[in-house]
Structure formats: C-alpha cells, structure tokens
Amino acid sequence: MAFATGTRESYQQELAAIRQAGLFKEERYIRSPQGADIEVEFPAGAPAKKVINLCANNYLGLSSHPDVVEAARRGLDARGYGLSSVRFICGTQDIHRQLEGKLTEFLGTEDTLLFPSCMDANAGVFEAVLTDQDVMIADRLVHASIVDGMRLCKAATDTYKHSDMKHLEQKLQEHQDKQRRLIITDGVFSMDGDLARLDEIVALAEKYDAMVFVDESHASGFIGRTGRGTHEHCGVLGKIDIVTTTLGKALGGASGGCVSGRRELVELCRQRARPYLFSNTVAPVIVSGAIKVLELISGTTERRDKLEWNTKYWREGLTRIGLDIKAGESPIVPVMLYNAKLAQDVARDLFAEGIYVVGFFFPVVAKGQARIRTQLSAAHDQGHLDRGLAAFAKVGEKYGILGLGKNEIIAKYGA
Amino acid sequence: MNEPRRIEIDLTGTSAFRDDDLEVLRTTLQTIVTLSLECRDEPCEYSRQMHREGWDVHWGLTWIARARRGGVTEEATGATRSEVLLRLQQLTSLHEVDGCP
Numbered sequence: 001m002a003f004a005t006g007t008r009e010s011y012q013q014e015l016a017a018i019r020q021a022g023l024f025k026e027e028r029y030i031r032s033p034q035g036a037d038i039e040v041e042f043p044a045g046a047p048a049k050k051v052i053n054l055c056a057n058n059y060l061g062l063s064s065h066p067d068v069v070e071a072a073r074r075g076l077d078a079r080g081y082g083l084s085s086v087r088f089i090c091g092t093q094d095i096h097r098q099l100e101g102k103l104t105e106f107l108g109t110e111d112t113l114l115f116p117s118c119m120d121a122n123a124g125v126f127e128a129v130l131t132d133q134d135v136m137i138a139d140r141l142v143h144a145s146i147v148d149g150m151r152l153c154k155a156a157t158d159t160y161k162h163s164d165m166k167h168l169e170q171k172l173q174e175h176q177d178k179q180r181r182l183i184i185t186d187g188v189f190s191m192d193g194d195l196a197r198l199d200e201i202v203a204l205a206e207k208y209d210a211m212v213f214v215d216e217s218h219a220s221g222f223i224g225r226t227g228r229g230t231h232e233h234c235g236v237l238g239k240i241d242i243v244t245t246t247l248g249k250a251l252g253g254a255s256g257g258c259v260s261g262r263r264e265l266v267e268l269c270r271q272r273a274r275p276y277l278f279s280n281t282v283a284p285v286i287v288s289g290a291i292k293v294l295e296l297i298s299g300t301t302e303r304r305d306k307l308e309w310n311t312k313y314w315r316e317g318l319t320r321i322g323l324d325i326k327a328g329e330s331p332i333v334p335v336m337l338y339n340a341k342l343a344q345d346v347a348r349d350l351f352a353e354g355i356y357v358v359g360f361f362f363p364v365v366a367k368g369q370a371r372i373r374t375q376l377s378a379a380h381d382q383g384h385l386d387r388g389l390a391a392f393a394k395v396g397e398k399y400g401i402l403g404l405g406k407n408e409i410i411a412k413y414g415a
Numbered sequence: 416m417n418e419p420r421r422i423e424i425d426l427t428g429t430s431a432f433r434d435d436d437l438e439v440l441r442t443t444l445q446t447i448v449t450l451s452l453e454c455r456d457e458p459c460e461y462s463r464q465m466h467r468e469g470w471d472v473h474w475g476l477t478w479i480a481r482a483r484r485g486g487v488t489e490e491a492t493g494a495t496r497s498e499v500l501l502r503l504q505q506l507t508s509l510h511e512v513d514g515c516p
Contacts, residue, residue, distance in 0.1 A: 140511050147509045159508040190515040363485065363513045373515060 022340065023363075028356075033064035034253060036379040040356060051356040052384050054374045056253075059222050059331055060293075060303045061379025063253035067296060068289045072254075075288020083281045087114075088270075091281030099287050102294045103258055107220070107245070108228055108237040111266040114287075116279045118217050118246035118257030119145040124273030125213075125242060126153035129265050130182060135175045138184035139163065141191065143215055146184060155182075162189075165200045172208035181210035182242075187230030188218040191365050191373070193332030195223070198234035211241040217257075218332065221250030221297055222378075227304040241265065247286065252293040256282040303378040307331055310376045310385060317389040318374075322402035324409065331376035334360075335392070336369070338406060339413040343370040346395055353391035368415035438496075446476055482507050 018024050029041040031048045034056060039048040062068055075095065085091035100112040115121040122145040126136060134155040138146065141162045150157055158175065160168040168183065175181055183205055185196040198214065205212045216229040224232025231240045242265055247256035259269045269276060297303065311331045318325050324336040337343045343359030350357055350372075361370035374388075396402045401409055432440075465472045478499040481490045489506040493499035 138509060140508050141514065142509070144514045150509065151506075157502075157509070158505045191512065360515060364515055366512050 022344075022361075034058055035064050036061070036377060036381070036384050038356065040351075042351070049351075049354070051351065051354045052380075052388055053356045054376075054388055055357050056375060056377060057218070057249035058253050058377045058379060059250035059307055059375070060297065061307075061377045062250070062293050062296065062303070065293075065296070068252055068292050071292030072285045072289035076285045079284035079288070081285065082283055085281060086277060086279065087281045088277065093281075093284060093287070095284060095287045095291065096281065099291050099294075100258070102291060102298075103245075103260055106228065106294055106298060107216075107243050107260045108231070109240070109243060109260040110263040112258050112260040113266050113269050113273075113276060114282050115257045115259065115273075115276055116282060117248065117255055118215070118244055119148075120275035120279060121244040121257040121259045121273075122146045122149040122215060123152060124149065124275040125244060125259050125265075125269055126150055126155065126182070127274070128269045128272040129242070130155040130180065132156075133179035134182065135178040135180075136182050136184055137168065137171045137175065137210075139186065139189075139196070141189050142184055142186050143190060143217070146186075146215060150184070163194070163197055165197060165204065168201070169204055169208070172204060172210055176208065181205075181208065182213055183210050184213045185215070186218070187214045187216040188223060188330050188332065190218050190332065191360070192326045192334060193218075193328045193330035194326070195219075195230055195233065195328070195330065198230055198236050198240070202234075202236045202239045212239070213242040213244070214240050216243050216245040217249055218330070220245040221293075222304045222307050223330065226301055227297055247282075247290045247293075251297075252286075252289050254286045254289060256286050256290065307376060307378040310378065310380050313382065314374070314376055314385050314388070317385065318392065321389060321393045321396060322404075323392060323396055324401075324405055326371075333374045333376065334371040335374060336371045336406065336409075337401070337413075338368055338370055338410050338415045340370045342399065342401075342409075342413045343372055346399060347372055349395045349398065350391055353394060355388050355391045368410070370415075449476070484510065 029044065030038050031041055032039040036053060038051060038053045040051055041048045079093055079095060083091040096114060100114055103112040104110065115124065122143070126149045130136065130153055132154040135158060136150050136153065136155050137158045137160060138150065139162055140159045156178065158171050160171050172181060183201055185201060187196055196214065201212055214230060219229040221227045223230050226232065228237060231237050240261065242259060242261040244257060244259050247254060259266055311329070315325060315333055318333065318335060326334040326336065337346060340361035343361055347357050347359040357372045357374055359370065359372050365371065400412065462472045477492045477494060478496050479490065479492050480499045480503040481488060482503055487510055489503060491499050491502035491506060493502055
C-alpha cells in the first residue's frame with residue numbers, strides 16, 4: 001500500500017498543526033449566484049442564511065449580470081463547452097483573439113495573451129522574458145503569485161520597501177550592471193487597498209533604463225477615470241511594459257487572466273510561458289462572457305462611478321461610526337482590529353447579523369495587523385451599505401472598539 | 416611512490432576561536448577533502464553524459480544558505496558567504512506576508 005499508515009498519520013499531524021495554529025481554511029457553501037445578497041450555508045449542514053456579501057472581488061457587480069450570463073450562454077451554444085487542447089495545438093478560437101484584442105484596447109497596450117488565470121500569468125511571465133543576466137526588483141508587498149513567478153525565474157531577485165521610491169532608486173542604481181531591469185509592483189495592493197505610485201515608478205524606470213511590470217488584478221475595470229486601471233489613474237497609460245490582470249474579479253469574476261503589454265514581450269510569453277504552453281485554453285463560455293463584460297464597461301462608466309460612490313459612502317460611514325480603517329480610495333476597505341482573535345470574533349458576529357466578511361491575520365497580513373477586509377461592489381445599493389454599517393456599529397459597540405485607535409485597541413486586546 | 420601530501424594548519428596563538436573562524440576552518444578542510452577524494456571518475460562521467468545530452472556544464476564549490484519559515488523555504492547560492500546571505504535576504508523579503516487573494 002503506497003499510502004501507508006505512517007504516511008497518513010504524518011499528513012494528519014500536519015493538518016492538526018494547521019488547525020492548532022488557527023490557520024485552517026474552511027469553505028462556506030454559497031447556494032446562490034454571486035451578488036450583493038447571497039445565501040450561505042455555514043457551518044456545513046446549517047440552513048442557508050441570507051447575508052450581504054462584503055468580501056467578494058465582484059467590484060463591478062458583473063459576476064451574475066444578466067447580459068454577461070446571456071452572452072456566456074450564447075458562447076456555449078456557438079463554440080461549445082471545452083476545446084480539449086492547449087492554445088497552440090487546436091485550442092484557439094476566433095473569440096480568443098477577439099477577447100485579446102479587446103483587452104489590448106481596454107488596457108491601452110500593444111498586445112495581450114490569455115492565461116487560465118492571473119496566477120498562471122504571473123507564474124509564467126518572468127521566466128519567459130528574463131534571463132540570468134537580468135534582475136527583478138519587486139515591491140515587498142506584491143501578490144503571492146508574483147513571488148511564485150519570480151522563484152521560477154533565473155534572473156536575480158531584489159526587493160524595495162513597500163512604495164518607497166528612494167529605496168527603489170537605490171536598488172536601480174545598484175543593478176545598473178545587469179542586462180535588463182524589471183520593476184515589479186501590484187497596481188492596487190490586495191491587503192491595504194493602497195495604490196502603487198506608478199507615475200514615480202515610470203519616471204525612475206525611464207531614468208535608469210528599466211521595464212515596469214504591474215499586476216492590475218485589483219484595479220482593472222474600476223480604477224482610473226474610465227476604469228482602465230492604476231496606470232490610467234497615475235497618468236501613465238501606454239508606459240507600462242507588462243500588465244497582468246484577471247478576469248476573475250471585476251471583469252466578470254469567472255476565471256482567466258492575461259499578460260498584456262509590449263508586443264515582443266507578449267510574443268515571448270506565447271512562445272515560452274509554461275502555464276500558457278501546458279494548460280488548457282480558457283473555455284469558450286468564459287471568453288464569451290468576458291467579451292460582453294468589456295463591451296459593457298467600455299460603453300459607460302456608470303458601474304465604475306457607482307462603485308466609487310459606494311466606496312466613499314462606506315469609508316465615510318465606517319469612520320463616522322468610529323472604526324479604524326486604512327485610509328485610501330480603493331474599494332478595498334480594511335477595518336483594522338490588530339488582534340487575530342478579535343478579527344475572527346467580529347467576523348463571526350457580523351455573520352450572525354447578516355453581514356458576510358472574513359477576518360485576515362498573520363501570515364496573510366503582517367503580525368499585529370489583523371483586520372476585516374471589506375470590499376465594495378457596484379451591486380451594492382445604499383440599503384446594503386446602511387445595513388452593513390448598522391451591523392458594524394452594533395458589533396463594534398459590543399467589543400468596545402468604537403472610537404478607539406490602533407494603540408487603544410492593542411492595549412485592550414493585544415496584537 | 417609519491418610523497419604523502421600533508422596539510423598543516425598552525426593554530427598556535429589562537430586560543431579563542433570565534434564561530435566565524437571555526438566556519439572558515441571547517442569549510443577549508445571540507446573543500447580540501449572534497450577536491451582530494453571525491454573528484455574522481457564518477458563526477459566526470461556525469462559531466463560527460465550531460466555534455467552528450469547538450470548541456471554546457473560548469474561546476475564549482477559554492478556557499479549555500481537556506482531559510483525556512485512555516486511551509487516556505489528559500490535558498491540561495493553564491494561565491495561568498497556575505498553574497499549568499501544577501502541573496503537569501505532578498506528572497507525572504509518577498510515573504511513579509513502571504514497577502515490576500
């Protein structure tokens with residue numbers, strides 16, 4: 001027997017250790033389409049409970065939009081369920097190139113290549129375009145998928161302190177002996193919701209002959225005046241060499257991602273990126289839905305504008321209640337609790353009040369930075385937000401944290 | 416018959432070794448032993464085989480440093496200890512946090 005008793009026991013011990021550390025992730029079963037209102041079965045076996053969803057990446061509320069669902073259905077009828085192939089054998093349909101063209105136009109780049117996910121795009125892009133003569137200089141808070149991609153690449157690795165442009169400049173100076181330099185950052189950072197200083201990063205890249213990579217997963221569709229992303233917000237459209245982003249958040253929320261940018265770099269990914277070469281093509285049903293999403297958000301900024309209004313209303317509401325939030329302008333709004341148990345307790349009580357949020361703590365965020373990450377959606381209306389604020393006020397009062405700042409919360413609960 | 420090879424290391428006057436001194440001594444001796452005893456036919460055959468398969472093979476002694484935290488391991492190699500620790504520090508600095516999905 002390959003999976004001998006001792007082997008099984010060793011894995012059971014590992015799982016027990018994860019539980020003991022309070023890091024065990026449990027799935028909650030949702031019995032409805034994704035949206036502002038969802039039905040959640042939690043714990044498993046419990047009757048489904050109607051709650052307001054404040055933790056989805058459904059920023060534009062398009063995950064279950066009837067036009068997107070209808071387009072996906074038409075795509076299913078017209079192009080089938082699957083292609084049983086990678087892209088370069090017999091897995092590329094006309095609609096794949098159509099979607100890549102629309103993404104190129106939307107992101108303001110030269111070309112685009114679809115991947116099964118943005119995780120895959122980030123895993124494959126660095127190895128495809130860099131060699132051991134080059135260097136990658138990354139913000140220290142980039143997404144885990146970027147870290148994995150960098151580990152797969154033979155280029156030298158270096159980092160700069162989060163959003164510290166002086167430190168980045170110092171690193172660029174240190175690496176002038178390398179053949180190529182690639183600055184790597186998220187557009188919007190997923191934990192704090194803060195934006196990269198892309199205008200300054202691009203200026204440094206021009207000064208020190210470096211390329212710029214930006215992961216726009218938490219930005220595409222809604223950051224910037226017309227939702228093009230952080231590069232639009234910072235006034236550097238067309239100046240980013242590599243953009244990766246996802247179709248799994250604002251852009252329909254299904255799955256799929258892409259590398260978009262300079263024509264030559266995208267072509268190199270088509271030739272070399274292993275997740276592209278060895279993974280199945282993105283399913284036609286998702287491609288069809290994503291094309292519709294881009295049509296919807298290219299024609300009007302209505303959803304993006306509503307999300308902006310919701311974000312402002314929510315941020316102001318939480319501040320008025322007296323909760324400690326991370327300042328910023330993105331629809332990622334972390335409510336800071338600093339203590340891991342407190343974050344879990346508050347999330348549990350909010351669920352009882354009909355608000356679905358999740359507590360995050362180390363190692364997802366830094367030690368002593370436990371929080372509840374709330375995320376706004378254009379699918380929320382003011383009623384949802386008011387009910388959410390009322391629940392946060394009630395639970396916040398129960399724990400005596402309203403009006404308290406960081407030091408006071410830590411003094412009360414520890415970090 | 417060849418004269419037996421001998422290595423002498425003068426330790427007089429070094430009453431208090433620091434950890435760094437011991438590390439240098441250990442590494443020096445290990446290097447000498449490796450090059451003297453282990454670099455015989457087998458490694459050369461491995462190298463020839465890889466060459467036949469199209470690999471351009473270079474080898475050399477190097478420093479290696481590993482860091483482990485929970486389930487994450489980072490590893491760096493380099494010509495000097497300071498270089499390898501710098502590289503390792505650069506790799507681990509990518510793991511300040513896991514980050515949110």
